[in-house]
Amino acid sequence: MTPDALKALLLELRLTREAELATKFDRSLPFADGLFDRWERAKRLGFEAEVSIYDSACVFGDVRVGTKTWIGPYVMLDGSGGGISIGATCSISAGVHIYTHDTVLWALSGGKLPPRVGAVAVGNRVHLGSQSVIARGVTIGDMTVVAANSFVRDDVPPRTIVGGVPAMPIGHVEGEDAAVRLVFGQKPQPLS
Amino acid sequence: MTPDALKALLLELRLTREAELATKFDRSLPFADGLFDRWERAKRLGFEAEVSIYDSACVFGDVRVGTKTWIGPYVMLDGSGGGISIGATCSISAGVHIYTHDTVLWALSGGKLPPRVGAVAVGNRVHLGSQSVIARGVTIGDMTVVAANSFVRDDVPPRTIVGGVPAMPIGHVEGEDAAVRLVFGQKPQPLS
Amino acid sequence: MTPDALKALLLELRLTREAELATKFDRSLPFADGLFDRWERAKRLGFEAEVSIYDSACVFGDVRVGTKTWIGPYVMLDGSGGGISIGATCSISAGVHIYTHDTVLWALSGGKLPPRVGAVAVGNRVHLGSQSVIARGVTIGDMTVVAANSFVRDDVPPRTIVGGVPAMPIGHVEGEDAAVRLVFGQKPQPLS
Numbered sequence: 001m002t003p004d005a006l007k008a009l010l011l012e013l014r015l016t017r018e019a020e021l022a023t024k025f026d027r028s029l030p031f032a033d034g035l036f037d038r039w040e041r042a043k044r045l046g047f048e049a050e051v052s053i054y055d056s057a058c059v060f061g062d063v064r065v066g067t068k069t070w071i072g073p074y075v076m077l078d079g080s081g082g083g084i085s086i087g088a089t090c091s092i093s094a095g096v097h098i099y100t101h102d103t104v105l106w107a108l109s110g111g112k113l114p115p116r117v118g119a120v121a122v123g124n125r126v127h128l129g130s131q132s133v134i135a136r137g138v139t140i141g142d143m144t145v146v147a148a149n150s151f152v153r154d155d156v157p158p159r160t161i162v163g164g165v166p167a168m169p170i171g172h173v174e175g176e177d178a179a180v181r182l183v184f185g186q187k188p189q190p191l192s
Numbered sequence: 193m194t195p196d197a198l199k200a201l202l203l204e205l206r207l208t209r210e211a212e213l214a215t216k217f218d219r220s221l222p223f224a225d226g227l228f229d230r231w232e233r234a235k236r237l238g239f240e241a242e243v244s245i246y247d248s249a250c251v252f253g254d255v256r257v258g259t260k261t262w263i264g265p266y267v268m269l270d271g272s273g274g275g276i277s278i279g280a281t282c283s284i285s286a287g288v289h290i291y292t293h294d295t296v297l298w299a300l301s302g303g304k305l306p307p308r309v310g311a312v313a314v315g316n317r318v319h320l321g322s323q324s325v326i327a328r329g330v331t332i333g334d335m336t337v338v339a340a341n342s343f344v345r346d347d348v349p350p351r352t353i354v355g356g357v358p359a360m361p362i363g364h365v366e367g368e369d370a371a372v373r374l375v376f377g378q379k380p381q382p383l384s
Numbered sequence: 385m386t387p388d389a390l391k392a393l394l395l396e397l398r399l400t401r402e403a404e405l406a407t408k409f410d411r412s413l414p415f416a417d418g419l420f421d422r423w424e425r426a427k428r429l430g431f432e433a434e435v436s437i438y439d440s441a442c443v444f445g446d447v448r449v450g451t452k453t454w455i456g457p458y459v460m461l462d463g464s465g466g467g468i469s470i471g472a473t474c475s476i477s478a479g480v481h482i483y484t485h486d487t488v489l490w491a492l493s494g495g496k497l498p499p500r501v502g503a504v505a506v507g508n509r510v511h512l513g514s515q516s517v518i519a520r521g522v523t524i525g526d527m528t529v530v531a532a533n534s535f536v537r538d539d540v541p542p543r544t545i546v547g548g549v550p551a552m553p554i555g556h557v558e559g560e561d562a563a564v565r566l567v568f569g570q571k572p573q574p575l576s
Contacts, residue, residue: 001193001201001385003201003204003205003208003209004208006201006202006205007205007209007227009385009387009390010205010227010390011227011228012387013387013390013391013394014228015236016387016388017387017391018236026252026253026254026272027250027251027252027253027272028233028236028237028250028251029250030224030247030248030249030250031224031227031228031247032224032414032415032416033250035391035394035395035415036395036398036415041412044399044402044412045412055414055415056248056414056440057414058411058412058413058414058417058457058478059411059412059413060410060411061410061411062410068303070295073250073268074266074268074458074479076457076478076479076514080410080411088302089298089299089302089303090299091295091296091298091299093295094250094268094289095266095268095287095289095323095479095515097478097479097514097515097532099514102511103454103475103477103511104475104511104529104566105564105566106473106475107473107474107475107509107510107511107529108509108511108527108529108557108564108566109509109561109562109564110472110473110508110509110561111452111473112561112562113562113564124302125299125300125301125302126299127294127295127296127299127300129325129343130268130289130291130325131287131289131323131325131479131515131533132533133513133514133515133532133533135532143300145296145299145300147343147345147357147358148289148325148327148343148357149323149324149325149341149342149343149357149533149549150343150357150533151513151531151532151533151534151547153531163343163357163358164357165341165357165531165532165533165534165547165548165549166531166547173300177301177302177304178301178304178305180297180300180301180305182296182297193385193393195393195396195397195400195401196400198393198394198397199397199401199419202397202419203419203420206420207428210428218444218445218446218464219442219443219444219445219464220425220428220429220442220443221442222416222439222440222441222442223416223419223420223439224416225442248440260495262487265442265460266458266460280494281490281491281494281495282491283487283488283490283491285487286442286460286481287458287460287479287481287515316494317491317492317493317494318491319486319487319488319491319492321517321535322460322481322483322517323479323481323515323517335492337488337491337492339535339537339549339550340481340517340519340535340549341515341516341517341533341534341535341549342535342549355535355549355550356549357533357549365492369493369494369496370493370496370497372489372492372493372497374488374489
């Protein structure tokens with residue numbers, strides 16, 4: 001087969017798959033996200049039952065994910081520097097990045113210093129908003145919320161709502177199960 | 193064909209396509225973004241004339257887009273929770289995410305509460321800066337600007353410039369057509 | 385070959401490649417990032433020795449990159465409006481966007497005004513944090529740090545740590561090579 005013939009066949013596959021996804025799921029996905037099953041990928045990664053992870057997500061090193069957690073497209077789960085554990089029924093929204101290493105001192109030293117590392121733990125029932133970034137070494141408690149586009153560099157206590165760059169507490173979570181509710185209005189204060 | 197033969201052929205196609213894009217458009221794109229026509233995809237999605245959308249963008253549910261609007265790579269248009277309407281001549285910059293649902297209460301309740309939903313409307317002549325996130329239920333007026341990496345959770349009145357996490361007004365837009373201009377200097381104030 | 389046969393073969397290739405990457409590098413990558421060599425791509429783009437760039441990164445126009453600089457997935461290097469030069473041993477973290485043009489006035493004027501342009505220079509030993517955005521026309525000095533999710537719209541002097549939307553100085557860098565260290569604690573002040 002020539003490269004041109006492969007290109008034509010890939011386009012035909014894209015159109016076929018696009019039509020299927022439009023009919024069945026009312027969506028249009030990037031080529032590879034539309035092609036490969038995201039529940040099957042989660043199983044191959046050893047994640048627990050009913051977890052799904054899009055093709056466009058990256059997974060490095062030791063990453064464990066609890067049941068029913070949803071992992072979106074463009075997500076980075078970097079467990080290379082100590083491991084990431086994520087609990088059950090979490091939203092790891094599209095574009096979330098979780099790191100267990102950083103190369104700040106590596107870059108500043110011209111490659112003379114190693115990366116800094118630290119494990120990350122995310123509790124149960126946690127919502128990480130779209131494109132938020134979680135820094136190495138951070139622990140995020142159960143039933144917390146991180147606003148979209150936040151940068152979390154400090155531990156987040158359970159039932160806390162944080163937001164901003166850097167993320168600071170902006171509210172808390174009351175109640176349980178179907179009676180859970182968000183309480184906002186707190187003046188942002190540094191976490192550490 | 194063996195998987196290894198397919199891999200070799202895909203690499204040959206990547207190199208061929210890369211050379212074409214370098215010569216014709218002075219660019220090097222991700223594999224699928226470089227392979228599939230972005231104006232054709234916009235037509236298949238029912239968007240209006242002269243709209244383009246990269247392969248790496250996701251589109252869910254009911255999304256309408258007006259003429260000449262540009263939609264970049266890594267974009268998320270989630271119209272699954274009520275529909276997104278975007279006007280004409282907008283910049284939906286690379287990495288912009290627009291949502292009509294969120295899973296905050298779903299996660300906090302351990303899956304007992306449904307997603308919260310709300311339609312999003314983006315006016316005409318709007319610039320959404322790179323990697324900005326627009327929350328469910330938000331209306332963004334005509335001739336507005338959202339700074340890069342902002343998180344917009346409140347309505348944005350016409351001719352307003354907003355920025356930050358959460359986004360607050362930082363200026364306004366004066367004039368019309370080629371005489372349009374940005375006026376900065378306003379102290380940030382909450383939108384609601 | 386039918387589209388369905390190609391789909392089956394692509395899945396077989398994905399699984400084969402995934403198993404190889406898991407064994408050799410303890411990682412699971414998006415389809416195309418896992419398929420194509422990122423050091424080879426950097427060479428084809430004319431970047432200097434020991435540079436790597438993921439398949440999912442976009443490169444437009446004139447972009448030069450110095451030795452040992454690491455360029456992650458989902459990165460946007462838009463040199464279409466005046467060129468980007470990046471020094472040696474930099475971290476261009478996952479999801480970083482560097483622009484040399486913006487379409488703010490293009491959108492607001494309904495397409496009557498052209499993009500605004502400006503070259504970007506990034507020095508040596510610079511760390512750009514994940515998903516940070518660098519605006520057109522910005523110069524970023526040697527040995528600087530940009531926090532994750534920041535939006536940099538002003539020049540950054542050498543040895544400065546900046547963060548936020550917009551990014552403001554939050555510290556500085558002392559020492560050299562393996563004795564380099566971060567000094568935080570500064571109250572954020574506008575850069576201009």
